[in-house]
Amino acid sequence: MxxxxxxxxxxxxxxxxxxxxxxxxxxxxxxxxxxxxxxxxxxxxxxxxxxxxxxxxxxxxxxxxxxxxxxxxxxxxxxxxxxxxxxxxxxxxxxxxxxxxxxxxxxxxxxxxxxxxxxxxxxxxxxxxxxxxxxxxxxxxxxxxGVGLHIMGYEDVRLLSLSPNLLDKMGVYEEDEKLVVPVVKEIPNFLISQGAGERPSEQGNWSIQTCFPPDIKKYGLNELRFGDILLLKDVQSDYGRGQYKNGVTIGVVCCGPSDIAGKGIGATNILSTRSGRIKGTIDSEANIANYLGL
CATH class of the missing domain: 2.40.10.170 (Thrombin, subunit H)
Incomplete structure (x- = not known):
């Protein structure tokens, strides 16, 4: 911890x-x-x-x-x-x-x-x-x-809409001066659509588009569950959401897929960095329902 x-x-x-x-x-x-x-x-x-x-x-x-x-x-x-x-x-x-x-x-x-x-x-x-x-x-x-929460030694990592209670249960640890976060999937940048430009980051979500069926299966989106924790690549959510090379956002699945062009599965951002000091480790049980006993 x-x-x-x-x-x-x-x-x-x-x-x-x-x-x-x-x-x-x-x-x-x-x-x-x-x-x-x-x-x-x-x-x-x-x-x-x-x-x-x-x-x-x-x-x-x-x-x-x-x-x-x-x-x-x-x-x-x-x-x-x-x-x-x-x-x-x-x-x-x-x-x-x-x-x-x-x-x-x-x-x-x-x-x-x-x-x-x-x-x-x-x-x-x-x-x-x-x-x-x-x-x-x-x-x-x-x-x-949760407002103002941060991890000691990681002032370049923003914590957003995340309670101290949940942070303590997520199994986050340090390795090679980076935070390692258990996640169900890592989502490539080209699948991340709606959400850029919205601010502040403490409300709303990113969307993972679900309007190209081959990608749904290829990247395992069809396996996702509400509450799953995801790593979103090359986006940052520090003080507003946007594309950012080597940026990382950790999100919680908050809504289901969409059949509307450019829209899809929602992820509420809970950690963000522009410095690349977050990496994921795959864990199929990384779901807030498991952490919170729901």
Whole structure:
């Protein structure tokens, strides 16, 4: 386990609410010219869970596992909920039949396709019996903890939307003055599409395009599960997302594939470097569900 400044990280409350399932459009036109009514974004997804395979869901398009939430009220309040919530943070239901029940943050997913302000969902996992009593509009409070987290001796590595709790369980270690991170797959740069230019990096995600079927099998994208940890090559997410030779971003799979040209599997960035001081080691069990006991 690497040493971090976790004892100096402030933990504080941010509040949002469960958002409804949202039609991205009436119909999308897929990369090969077919109409598709896409589902899976927003709402309470009962059988789309962390640890499940990302492919194979009928009409799913960038489908989000678990419960989708967002901030409410003033723009600054909304932004605070999106930026400060970190993967691994505890979430608690404040209203409705599920009041008092606890869950955990499992990802962040951003879209701009249908609303003026876009949608940048903070995704939560709850146990199955809790899902049955949740409702759209239920208030959620997250114990935000992770902003300012860094690994000692690696000031050139940015940690983003990552709780100290999850970092400690990921099995990250040092080798030859680099951080070694267990990952399920390493993703070549040419597959990484949507996400460049977006900032700040603490909200939204990178996309791994899934509109060329031969690449899906060749690079093992069909084997991915929600919550898998990936290494994205030649991109950086330090203070905004962009292409960067020898840059490395570590991401968590937060949404499923897409049939829309240039779009695909989402990865919430949690570590980033422009210096190349991160490398991966392949581990098929590198999934946050395993680390967080979900």
């Amino acid at each position: 690497v040493a971090s400044n976790k004892k100096s990280i402030i933990e504080f409350a941010v509040q949002g609410e469960i958002v409804p399932a949202i039609p991205l459009r009436n119909y999308w036109v897929t990369w090969d010219g077919k109409p598709k009514m896409a589902i899976g974004v927003g709402g309470i997804n009962y059988n789309l869970k962390i640890g499940e395979k990302v492919f194979g869901w009928a009409n799913g398009d960038r489908a989000e596992p678990g419960v989708s939430t967002d901030g409410t009220g003033k723009d600054a309040w909304i932004l605070g909920y999106r930026l400060y919530s970190c993967i691994g943070n505890e979430a608690r239901v404040l209203s409705g039949e599920g009041k008092g029940e606890k869950g955990i943050v499992i990802g962040k997913h951003g879209l701009r396709a249908f609303q003026q302000r876009g949608a940048h969902h903070v995704q939560l996992h709850f146990e199955e019996e809790v899902l049955d009593v949740l409702a759209i509009g239920d208030k959620i409070q997250v114990k935000a903890c």
